[in-house]
Amino acid sequence: MDTIASTIADLTRDLVKLDSRSSVSNIPVADRIEPELRGFDVERVDYADAAGVAKRVLVANRGGPGGIAFSGHMDTVPETGWQADPWSGRVDDGGVLHGLGSTDMKGPVAAAIVAARSLPDRVPVTLLITTDEETTKRGARAIAEKSELVKRIRPKGILVVEPTSLRPVRGHRSHIQFTCTAEGVQAHSSTGKGRNANWTLIPFLAEMKTIYDRLRTDRTLQDDAYDPPFSDFNVIIDNHGTAVNVTVPLATAVIKFRYSASIDPTYVREAVHAAGRTHGVAVREAEEGSPPELPADHPFVAACTEVAGQAPVTAPFGTDASILQSIAPCVIMGPGDIGVAHKPDEAVSIGELASAVPLFQALAGRFA
Known part of the structure; x- marks a missing residue:
């Protein structure tokens, strides 16, 4: 050497x-x-x-x-x-x-x-x-x-x-990170007295899957100068350590949306916030930079x-x-x-x- x-x-x-x-x-x-x-x-x-x-x-x-x-x-x-x-x-x-x-x-x-x-x-x-x-x-x-x-x-x-x-x-590409939070009421799941935050988050996530699918199929949202041409829209889900016999008091989905300079992020940004309002999910975003x-x-x-x-x-x-x-x-x-x-x-x-x-x-x- x-x-x-x-x-x-x-x-x-x-x-x-x-x-x-x-x-x-x-x-x-x-x-x-x-x-x-x-x-x-x-x-x-x-x-x-x-x-x-x-x-x-x-x-x-x-x-x-x-x-x-x-x-x-x-x-x-x-x-x-x-x-x-x-x-x-x-x-x-x-x-x-x-x-x-x-x-x-x-x-x-x-x-x-x-x-x-x-x-x-x-x-x-x-x-x-x-x-x-x-x-x-x-x-x-x-x-x-x-x-x-x-x-x-x-x-x-x-x-x-x-x-x-x-x-x-x-x-x-650079990213916008969406932190999406649903709230519930914690209780022993057998009592029927709690409210599982996941049941609020799931329909919201179904709309996020629609955005994910559109990014991979709609050519107007893609950039052929990149491989892959479609933008990344990756989600992770966190129940913050809640046990399976407890109704979830807080459910968080974090989504990272990566886009290139020629892609206008307005559609994704507006769609995520609109879904949050519809389903009672709080959405907070942080932008990496252009x-x-x-x-x-x-x-x-x-x-x-x-x-x-x-x-x-x-x-x-x-x-x-x-x-x-x-x-x-x-x-x-x-x-x-x-x-x-x-x-x-x-x-x-x-x-x-x-x-x-x-x-x-x-x-x-x-x-x-």
Whole structure:
């Protein structure tokens, strides 16, 4: 293993070993990253999330204003389904590093840090290292709204180094999250004195299934620039731990609707709220940010295409680009396979992480 690969492996392993699920503080990860940024002007932006958990994002610059910014996030999804230790950071004989967040996206973050600090001092480069990307995008918002360093630097472009197998992604979907709540009266279910909130929620969900079906069949609501062309409309249901012999006092459905820049979300938004009013379900929505999308011939997209040697594509998933696009044009391109993210036994090839370094550096050189 060469020096660059070994350095990336060591940093990725250290980051993976630190639990930074979105529900816990990421400050230990930020504290581990900051010593890697010697020679950079480093700005910490701290905040508390909605649960009061302390969070920190880092903005680091060297070489002055302009140039390119590399962005990645420190938080991970929960460890659902893992049988092995999610935080082992184990490297197998094939040079593959295992652990929660190894691909999404502690490995790509490590590669971006190594690439940035290995550039000549005269080349302007910035790192935007966020958190809460997997949930609210609050870390990216903190940078966009509060970072004085970003305001001074004004980067020319932002490369979000999410795993794309190093293929440039010129646009992706963003989401609206609907939290839909039905209330009941808790009682022993045998007494007939309670009211099960699920009986209120079920007819509402039947209308949500109609929206789901229409999104998959109505061509006017689809975008052929994306695969799949139809928008995601995914629902999870929570009875908040109620036992089967108790009438449910609170039933919650959370729906994530992902749409691309060419899709007007008005139909879905209005249909969800109308169904809530009809069936007595309270609907609250939170919007991630508008879908980022650059044309294929945009200069930043063209530069990424030339460096990567791969044609630009679009992606169905979302990233911090939905927020960071307010700072500068964004392209998503990083090492690793998004297909292994958010799954048990997530892993990343150290060789692929290392192969990203010269690509990142070539791109930074073009923007110097």
